Amino acid sequence: MSGSPAQTRHRVVLTGIGLVSGLGDRAEEFWRRLSVGETAVGELTRFDPARSVCRVAAEVHDSDFEVRGEYAHEVKRAGRFVQYAVAAGERATADSGLEISDDVEGGLFLGVSLGGLDKMEEGVLRQESRGPRKVSPYLITSMLPNMAASLMSLRLGVSWSQMTIAGACASGAQALGEAFRAIRSGRLHVALAGGCDAVLTPIAFSSFHAMRMLSRGEDPDCSPRPFDVRGDGMVVGEGAAVFVLEERDHALARSAKIYAEITGYGTSSSSDSMSLPNVEDCLRAMRAALRDGAIDPHDVDCIFAQAAGVRLGDQSELAALKSLFCSNGRRPAMLSIKGHIGHTFAASGPLSVLAATGAVNGRPLPPTRNLEQVDPEFESLNLFPGRDAGSVRHCLVNSFGLGGVNAGLVVSSVSAVP
């Protein structure tokens, strides 16, 4: 929207949803399976689990993400994160009904955390077993984090700006946030934005175990345990979620279906650690998102937390949530979907945004799976809101990543903002 005054704030809505997840590849199915407490966590099958301390994972089994058509050869050789992102992006585009072309001021924003770790591991093993001459000429392009957005762009056949954000587990939330800012400022009319990751490989499991971040739970029905005092680590998941973000008037002009509005985004860095955020770090990101959207904490009905089942991190987040939201009798619902889909890293923020989109559209709230024992300090929080929590107008989504990258997004119902 060139020519708009710099201070004009355009409203930004979600008009398309695309996903690849362990709980289906359609939004309605994802919301339904979340709400009844289904889980994608199961026995690890992608590689021999005997070699791993953690033998459970939230794998994508039944999603048809096989890519055909233009650049299918390159997509097939790329890491799984690219395949998931391309499929999710195309589903979002189709869902929005938007005609993608260079006639529209658009952009691509993809968050990628671990990217092509699967291909890197495969390449190293091939080099060691077959020699350096036998390494695939596609190895570099298969693992470059930008290849998700790059191949999406090539297949769409547009020359929009593309941006890949590497902010660890907050990457996808940051990608959505930066797309939101670009549209709100008037620089773009539309954006495809989200996050993706797929690293169910031995080296990923070994590395996370070395950090003592992986759950050692053997029973897939009981791992991970977000917010629970017995949380012993995360379970690795995989997937992608991509949205079409659109300037509200642009969407209204074409009579687009509007799922929700993004009303606030904030991101900040941790102050004293590169591993887990402390209470102040969590608060800073949440406050920034709410301030950005001019939303009072008391108007937030539901929080989709980062909580992955890593006890220290979960406890800091709970303390921050209690401090910010629980006063004057207010008790917003506080949830985590990591027990349903594991930790999907860069996809985790966007998948939580998807869950929040369901909540602001009246879908039943999901339970926090495997949460049974809460630290007495947090028993006053609304961690068990039940399926029907009444009208949900504003949701906050938290996303925190290694390196101290913290982000918050506010997802609001279409009717929440006059």
Add this chain to the structure above:
Amino acid sequence: MATPELFQQMVVHIGEYLEQDASHLHPQSPLRSAVAGLDSLKTLEMILYLEECFGVEFEDDLMSRIETMGELADYIETNLSAKDAVPVSQ
């Protein structure tokens, strides 16, 4: 000069790699344009595949020295003769 049999064998392997019929290829077919979408990376990956099929090792600068499918077959033939070996894959 590659035998017609070796050339045909190479064409079969190229078709396997491309997952499409490559029978239109002939010795004068230009290496870089006879197959749609055969860009530099794909060509290099195809060369790796042909190395596996024929049990030969191509020189790194080969692709800058040859122009046609026939020259590629000739190169394979010469290397097989030098090795005094038979093709691994029939």
